[in-house]
Amino acid sequence: MMTIYDIAREAGVAASTVSRVVNGKPGVKEETRRRILALLEKYHYSPDVAARGLVKQSTRMVGILIEDIRVSHHIESAFVIEQELTKRGYCSIIMGAGAEEEKKxxxxxxxxxxxxxGVAxxxxxFSGEAVQRGIESYLSGIPVVLVNAYMELPNVSGVVIDEEKGVESCMELLHGRGRKRIAFVTDQETPSNRRKLEGYRRKCREYGLNPEPLIYRVGERSVEEGRRMxxxxxxxxxxxxxxxYSIDLIAAGGVRAAVDKGYKLPEKLALMGIDNSIYGEMCNPKxxxxxxxxxxxxxIAAELLRLGMEEGIRSQRRLLPCRILERETT
DNA sequence: GGTCCGCTGCTTGTCAGTGC
DNA sequence: GCACTGACAAGCAGCGGACC
Incomplete structure (x- = not known):
């Protein structure tokens, strides 16, 4: 790889002159500038980011951690954050952190x-005790943003989706359509699912329904498990x-099972998923x-992270309301 | 074996020098 | 005095060699 020194040697100038040209700084004779630009072009010169980072005290790198990179809604979220930060000149490292706390x-x-x-x-x-320990030990000097979680730490911001209220509004919709026996099928035990269940239980109590016998848990997140359960x-x-259903993925299996059993949707049975994913769109009925x-x-998470990195603004909590998207199963 | 020092990698900013 | 250019220090982490 050509360095600034190689270009300088060939151009017959000092490295600092090449640096001025590379950065479009004034103070270089037009003829010298043209000669250096021609060499930069000829050798496809690209500055060493690590070396530049030494001087500028900035790597322009951000980390994006996802529990499992196979989960579509998390990878979509990572994609949006990465795109937003790329627009601002940052480079992202995206990593799968694994399910176990110690792996995180x-x-x-x-x-x-x-x-x-900065880290997203x-x-x-990502709201457990081990993660908090990790942030305190390794990331205390940089901004951290949590998507759909929050933590009371001075450098941590969070965008929390109000799924508890969202589930309550789903229950209100179903109850308003005359549904008296509403069940809840959930997947793995996560803080997000706990919030959803909390909303479900509260509305059940309000409607005089015992929720516990109607809560079902699937073994894993899959269409097949949703169908089976x-x-x-x-x-x-x-x-x-x-x-x-706690996510559209298992709800898609639920639609399949109900149709196969001959249920008329939504007249006999109304179904709803959560997360507005492609799975819901692909179901028949939708x-x-x-x-x-x-x-x-x-x-919002990308913007909070950018504000943290560039303006030192830290520790904000944003609560985002959900909205119901009615298609053909309610 | 442990500690310290110097070097390497690359780029940038600053200050000093040169020439007209 | 100004435009242009060069020399050099600084930034960090890791490695190897010298020394105790």
């Missing part, structure tokens, strides 16, 4: 070693007339869903 801690340590200037943690799973639910509780505004929350 290790990922935080690894990303810190890359000398990032995507998903409510919905079949079981409809067999054990045939009187069920509404089902709310799934009504709770739009948790992934794009908006990711844009």
């Amino acid at each position: 801690l290790e990922s935080i340590r690894l990303v810190e070693q890359r000398r990032v200037e 943690l995507i998903g409510s799973m 919905t079949e079981r639910l409809l067999t054990e509780h045939p009187e069920t007339d509404g089902i709310l 799934l009504s869903t709770l739009d948790n505004r992934r794009y908006d929350s990711s844009v």
Whole structure:
């Protein structure tokens, strides 16, 4: 790789003169400038980012951690944050942190070693004790933004999606359509799912319904598990007339199961997912869903991170309301 | 074996020098 | 005095060699 010294040697000038040309600074004779520009072009010169970072005391690098890079709504969120920060001249490192708390801690340590200037943690799973320890130990000097989580630390901001209220409004919609036995199918135990369940339980109590027998948990996040669990639910509780799912992915399996069992949707059974993903769009009939505004929350997260890195503005909490997107299953 | 020092990598900003 | 150019220090982390 050509360095500024190689170009300078060939141009017959000092490295600092080449540096002036590279950075478009004044104080270089036009003829010298043209000669250096021709060499830069000839050798496809590109400044060494690490070396530039030494002088500027800035790497323009950010870390984006996701629990599992196979989860579509998290990777979409990472994509939006990465795109927003790229527009501002930052380069992103995207890493899968793993499900275990200690692995998350290790990922935080690894990303810190890359000398990032800010970190985004995507998903409510990044709100545990080990993550907090990791932030305090390794990231205390830089801004951190949590997407769909929050932590009371001086350098941490969070964009929290109000899924608890969102689920309550789903319940209000279903109840308003005359549904009396509404079940809830959830996936893994996460802070986000706990908030959703809280909203579900509160509305059940309000409607005089015992929620616990109607809460079903799938073993893993998959369409097949959603289908299997919905079949079981409809067999054990045939009187069920509404089902709310913690994510669209398992709701898609639920739609399949209900259609296969001959349920008329939504007349006999109303179904709703959460997260407004492509799965809901692809269902037949199309799934009504709770739009948790992934794009908006990711844009806000990117902006909070940028403000933290460039203006030192830290520790903000933004609460984002959800909205219902009605399609054909309600 | 432990500690200290100097060097390497590359770029940038500043100050000093040169020539007209 | 001004335009232009060169020399050099600084920034950080890691490595190797010298020394105790």
